[in-house]
Amino acid sequence: MFVNRADHTAPIARFLARLLHRSPLTESEQRAILSLKGEPARFAAHRDIVSPGQKVERACLIAEGMAGRFDQMANGQRQITAFHIAGDMSDLHSVVVPTASWSITALSDVSVQFYDHKDLRELVDNHPAIAKAFWRDSVAEGSCLAKWVGNLGRKNAPARVAHLFCEVGLRMEAAALGDRRSFAFPVTQEQLADAAGLTSVHTNRVLQELRGRNLLTFRARKAEILDWDGLAQEAEFDPGYLILRWPGEPEQPD
Amino acid sequence: MFVNRADHTAPIARFLARLLHRSPLTESEQRAILSLKGEPARFAAHRDIVSPGQKVERACLIAEGMAGRFDQMANGQRQITAFHIAGDMSDLHSVVVPTASWSITALSDVSVQFYDHKDLRELVDNHPAIAKAFWRDSVAEGSCLAKWVGNLGRKNAPARVAHLFCEVGLRMEAAALGDRRSFAFPVTQEQLADAAGLTSVHTNRVLQELRGRNLLTFRARKAEILDWDGLAQEAEFDPGYLILRWPGEPEQPD
């Protein structure tokens, strides 16, 4: 595969690798993506990369660190609706919907690359396969969100927290950023709580319970899954919704 | 606009009208969509239109009635992650992700039209504007899901139920299927509960409370919003996330 010859640490190459998990692309299509020109930037933890209501003209690729999509309530409560890891184009959707009603906020210190909508649109208009790859990416994002609607609507706190760790672990492994059983997870317990729809106090107690049951540890922003199967069972975790294809697994037909 | 000359009651015309709320399309692009050949079918309430895990080769357009996307838990609990009304291509996303992990189920009796993925893919490959319109549609769906993650994670029962009615009301109005203050909502209280992440017992009490506060009535599958502003305030409803453009409002630039 062409991408294997590329430098995987280049942000755009990470993005391409992630696309290729889900969508086959020809060598020339891959080249077209790799030739995108990005503009680098850094953000400290807690800073907004994109603010709610802001009209954007470029999309943001996470190069290093972790970011999240936040929904803010009138009383100040927050809900994280997505975690973005290195290689994620966190608002690729802004190409077709340039004004979002939520923020993209740095969870840890992050470095990012910005890519002009104009260039991305040109790519889409000239390469139907890339258009479908981007579309598929948005559908996969929706699939994750739907799963979280189910988790928040119908699962208790331990299952939600367990699901969070399963999901992020598997995504980190797929992105070659760690192992599902041991990966950096640079968020605070409060941010975990904002994702799980819980208070930080209760999240803390749930983490202790999961630790006590020898399922996982979470210290110093590092997750260690002690019992993957047990954790997946607690979470009712079924990875199909992530729509990840693995090297060696049959490719998704176009 | 070309579509105004079309028969709005034809299912595919309803679908096109909905696309045009969000995406400008030329006359020839509109013609291409209208010339799609659909295969009709009917489903009784509670029947699966698409079952979880099923690989599909056609997408389903709701022509009449209401359907929902269901996520099912191991213990039998259900969560509705989306409502689909007439004119919604409820699994347009299946064109790029043909195997879903949830079901599309008829809420009321519904009639639908099926469209082959092959034809839809051809449309997308030949018309970049249609590709972007479909992509935008999936992004809008994701936007609704993200909003529901926020609602389920951080809002109490009355706010959730209120939000449900605001959302469906506005969508019905946009689809010319009713008025935001009075519309058919052919679901049971149990299905409302499955969407709001509540029990049907509590949903019943919440509906009584909202009635008591003169915000809405819901009887015989018909919603009457008595105080739209009050309901929207209770729900913290801000329609931006629906990504609906209205006739007369400025068009979204391509």
Place this chain on the structure above:
DNA sequence: CGAGGGGTTGATCTCCTTCAACGGAGGTGG
């Protein structure tokens, strides 16, 4: 050394669930 962010603990409260029963409307068969 002081300040502040993040983590931990305990006590209390409350929103929603659970369980159990009943009522009413509509459809169906005798």
Place this chain on the structure above:
DNA sequence: CCACCTCCGTTGAAGGAGATCAACCCCTCG
């Protein structure tokens, strides 16, 4: 035309998961 059944809605009482409130601790960094 009545009897019955089933689905849906309604009500009450009790219980529990998680929120809230209020400390306190530890570590890092200026």
